[in-house]
Amino acid sequence: MKKLFIAIAAVALTLSASCTKADPEEASSGKISFNVASYVPATKADSYASLVGETTTFMSKAFLHAVGVEDVQNFFGTNGETITANDATNPSAWLPSHDYYWPKSSASYINFVSWYDKNGTPTTIEETSLAWANRTIEANDNIMWADEAWRFNQNNTPGTYKKDAVIEGVPTLFHHALAKLAIKAKAEKVQGGTAEENKTTWDVTLENIKITNTSNVGTLTLTNTDPTNTKTTVAYTGTGTDNVPAWAPGAATDVTMNNTSPLTTEFVNVLEEQSVLPQTLDANAKLAFVLHIITKYDSTQYSEEKIPVEVVLNTLGTTPITAWEMNTKYTYNIIVNPETTVVKFDPAVVDWVEDTQAPTYTVPANL
16 A cells, blocks of 8 residues: 655744833924834744835824814824835835824824735724724735834834834834645655666656635634823734634635646645635645556556545644644645555465375286
């Protein structure tokens, strides 16, 4: 029987809230800027990366609470402002499309709600809530939200996240809302090992590859609370366990992939890294494919097999992955060993039975 090994590697990041505090100061007429960072998607530590590694723009809405004015004002307009890095590789400032100046009174303040959505926009953008309803996640999607910046009336300095050359601005720490998934495959060997066996070769391909019963549509609802009388950033809460932000998945579907070319002993992409909806993986979520093996000797084919394979995702690995989490990359490695035990023979034959009743004929003596 063919041996099939499936290994998993996953790199996870811990999500946590970042909070910066400063005492209220007299506001000035300085220009509004942003100090931004995003969680690094390749480390488990709470370290931050420059946002320009993923985007040079993001969106922000600003809610002005002006002294002597009862109504909250849309400081950046009803649709918000596009915030852009002033350099695509090493920005020194993140700025709105034109100059905005801080309110003159130290009793006035602005609350900032910031987000990034590569292929769409949130369905709800309010001072205390941010939501994406029934959002279909595309392979190249990237959705992030930033901790809300409450009660600011001047740029923070020195820079909060110390990324690039940015030295001041509204603290803006982004969190990834999606997970990423990749599938790789290789053959353990494609040729026999000894002098005689090295004439044996295997063509190994994966066909009809798919991940079954996972969702690419979901709803994410985030809420925030005014810290009252404190200039700070506040992490959003959500609908998950312990109020952690979590997507509510919609109907399940399949992720299909193209057949591979014959595998080599080096990993190739079966599914190139793509964004997926974070979700729990139940027993119906499976990796399925047909393992197609053609065996040859001295370039002449002598066997062909097409073996259906189906494995439950949440049972794979020493420590099974039971969910695709936000801000986490997952790589599933498929390793196929096509070698079988060499065909040998154990010959025997039924022993002759001697017939003791055989007749005796005596030739007459007079012949």
